[in-house]
Amino acid sequence: MENPVILETKNITKDFPGVRALDSVSFQLKKGEVLGLVGENGAGKSTLMKIFSGAYPANTYDGEISIEGKRCIFNSPKDSQKAGIAIIYQELNLIPELTVAENIFLAREPTVGKTGVIDRKKLFIQTKDLLDRINIPISSQEQIKNLSIGKQQMVEIAKALSYNAKILILDEPTSALTEQEVEVLLKMIDSLRARGVSMIYISHKLDEIFKITDSVTVMRDGKTVSSRRTPELGRQEMVALMVGRNIEDMYPKKEAGISDVILEVRGLFVDHPFLAGEKVVKDVSFKVRRGEIVGISGLMGSGRSELVTSIFGAFPAHSSGEIYIGGKRVKISCPHEAINYGLGLVTEDRKLFGLVLGMEVGENITLSCLEKLSWHQIIIRRREGELVNKYMSALRVKARSSETVVNTLSGGNQQKVVIAKWLATNPKVLLLDEPTRGVDVAAKAEIYQLMTNLAGEGIGIVMVSSDLPEVVSMSDRILIMHEGSMVKELQKNEATQEKIMFYATGGK
Numbered sequence: 001m002e003n004p005v006i007l008e009t010k011n012i013t014k015d016f017p018g019v020r021a022l023d024s025v026s027f028q029l030k031k032g033e034v035l036g037l038v039g040e041n042g043a044g045k046s047t048l049m050k051i052f053s054g055a056y057p058a059n060t061y062d063g064e065i066s067i068e069g070k071r072c073i074f075n076s077p078k079d080s081q082k083a084g085i086a087i088i089y090q091e092l093n094l095i096p097e098l099t100v101a102e103n104i105f106l107a108r109e110p111t112v113g114k115t116g117v118i119d120r121k122k123l124f125i126q127t128k129d130l131l132d133r134i135n136i137p138i139s140s141q142e143q144i145k146n147l148s149i150g151k152q153q154m155v156e157i158a159k160a161l162s163y164n165a166k167i168l169i170l171d172e173p174t175s176a177l178t179e180q181e182v183e184v185l186l187k188m189i190d191s192l193r194a195r196g197v198s199m200i201y202i203s204h205k206l207d208e209i210f211k212i213t214d215s216v217t218v219m220r221d222g223k224t225v226s227s228r229r230t231p232e233l234g235r236q237e238m239v240a241l242m243v244g245r246n247i248e249d250m251y252p253k254k255e256a257g258i259s260d261v262i263l264e265v266r267g268l269f270v271d272h273p274f275l276a277g278e279k280v281v282k283d284v285s286f287k288v289r290r291g292e293i294v295g296i297s298g299l300m301g302s303g304r305s306e307l308v309t310s311i312f313g314a315f316p317a318h319s320s321g322e323i324y325i326g327g328k329r330v331k332i333s334c335p336h337e338a339i340n341y342g343l344g345l346v347t348e349d350r351k352l353f354g355l356v357l358g359m360e361v362g363e364n365i366t367l368s369c370l371e372k373l374s375w376h377q378i379i380i381r382r383r384e385g386e387l388v389n390k391y392m393s394a395l396r397v398k399a400r401s402s403e404t405v406v407n408t409l410s411g412g413n414q415q416k417v418v419i420a421k422w423l424a425t426n427p428k429v430l431l432l433d434e435p436t437r438g439v440d441v442a443a444k445a446e447i448y449q450l451m452t453n454l455a456g457e458g459i460g461i462v463m464v465s466s467d468l469p470e471v472v473s474m475s476d477r478i479l480i481m482h483e484g485s486m487v488k489e490l491q492k493n494e495a496t497q498e499k500i501m502f503y504a505t506g507g508k
Contacts, residue, residue, distance in 0.1 A: 003030040005069075006198045007085075007167055012063035014047055014056065021047040022061070023222040029167065032196045034189060036209040036230065039219035039242055040466065045202055048219075049169060053087050054080035067166070086160030087169040092152050096145035101127035103144055104159045130158055135191055149275065150181025154188060161197070168192070169200045172301070174208060186212050204299035206235055206505040218242055235507065236498065243468050243497040251473035252449050253293070254456070258476065261327065262460040263288040263311075263429045268321030270303070270310045280306045281319070282484040288429060288460040293451060295475030296464045297500050303484040304464045305348050308431040312345040313338040325428065339368055344422030346415075348433040348464075354418040355406050362388040362402030365420045391420035396446065412443025419450065429460040436470060448474060468497040480504050 007029040014022040022044045029035045039045055050056050052065070054074035065072050067083050074080045094103050101123050102109070110122040127140035136154045144152060153173060160168055170189075174182045189199060189212055201213055209216060209230070216233055218226040218241040226241050270281035281303045288294050298304050310319045313332040323330055325341050332338045338345070347353035355364055365388050366373060373384045388402045395416040399409055406417055415435070422430060435451070436444040451474060455461055465471050471478055478495050480488040480503045488503040 006031045008066045010064040014061040027217045033214045034199045036213035036216040037202045043219040044222040084166035086165035090172045094144045101140040150177045239501040258292045259290045262290045264324040266322040271318040290458045293461045295471040295478040298481030302481040342428030344427035345431045357407040369424045433464045
């Protein structure tokens with residue numbers, strides 16, 4: 001007899017200003033089933049999880065959510081929790097200084113009678129019983145800070161189950177785990193499934209999806225495009241479903257006059273920020289020529305951003321390797337030195353690292369080249385104004401004036417200001433990390449045209465992007481990363497979205 005449906009969504013539709021994030025999303029999760037939820041970055045998975053968690057109240061979206069046949073309305077995370085849903089996020093939500101028991105039963109500790117004093121003996125016994133029941137070999141009295149990331153992940157799962165959760169949602173649960181920890185976690189998921197716990201497993205790692213899930217729902221552009229039993233799907237078909245969007249004719253890439261090598265990276269390693277002894281970038285080497293656009297593709301957590309920020313001098317104490325610019329080896333120990341050597345970096349998060357939001361457009365554009373505009377440390381305003389006007393005009397930045405505060409601009413125009421800031425330094429190499437993230441179609445087309453023009457002027461461009469049509473259409477060569485390593489290089493004439501996703505998900 002087939003297991004009953006425990007969770008069902010019908011036509012979930014969620015709009016943000018100018019964007020439909022979810023479009024009639026429907027699928028079913030059965031009791032005791034592990035459902036894989038897959039899709040490219042931006043497919044709508046995170047928005048859907050926020051709806052399940054109650055972070056987006058019911059009046060902000062259309063559609064229905066039912067648990068065990070009963071329609072549910074979530075207006076807060078507490079509503080979701082009461083209905084039996086627990087989400088284990090990629091970023092763990094534990095307090096390092098407290099014990100395992102204190103974290104699991106935080107604000108729900110057993111007390112001695114009506115005194116309000118915590119009954120610590122009972123607390124540790126309750127926790128031990130819970131951990132034993134789900135086969136987690138961790139002491140209830142151990143401090144969280146002494147546990148590996150994998151064991152902390154297990155504590156999060158135990159905490160969720162302590163609320164009698166019927167449905168566990170695991171969001172990229174193995175992104176920071178070692179191979180051994182991944183195996184332990186997958187065995188634990190298998191054990192929970194046998195006990196009748198239903199799970200939604202979100203991951204970019206297709207090997208894990210095929211290994212642990214019973215069925216798979218594929219999302220693309222805010223829609224559910226397929227829901228099938230896992231054994232019915234092959235890797236190639238799943239990848240095709242994930243990336244099968246139509247590519248509009250908006251990429252103006254033309255062959256540039258590619259010439260000599262301008263940037264070379266040899267044997268670059270970058271330390272993992274959280275796991276001692278682990279590397280987030282592992283022995284990466286590549287070259288970039290003048291006039292060439294080199295795309296770097298890979299899934300979230302593959303080390304792409306750490307690679308380019310390391311080249312720019314962001315982690316001097318935590319990286320090693322050799323960098324050559326124009327054939328000459330250079331030592332870059334900070335971003336200021338990177339700028340002097342002719343590098344520019346458009347960061348992934350423009351608001352956090354690319355702009356000073358409270359400053360004017362003009363001030364942001366000249367921020368990285370004030371030395372060129374100064375005489376005895378006094379800024380020559382006429383020269384600054386000419387430079388600002390030049391790049392505002394060249395990039396068609398839409399603002400009332402150069403004195404407009406940058407935080408008031410649209411996302412696309414903010415991105416143009418970030419790019420203008422680096423063009424003002426006359427770079428030899430431009431590192432672009434997600435250059436079109438969060439901008440509209442018109443702004444994307446303008447940024448693509450700008451990249452084509454810059455390559456035509458002999459600038460070497462390294463473009464990190466999660467947008468596969470963008471990577472395929474705008475790159476002369478594509479380097480693919482998986483778990484910190486550069487695993488494949490594809491020439492433009494052999495690159496397809498399916499091939500990139502195949503290697504990015506660990507295919508060999």
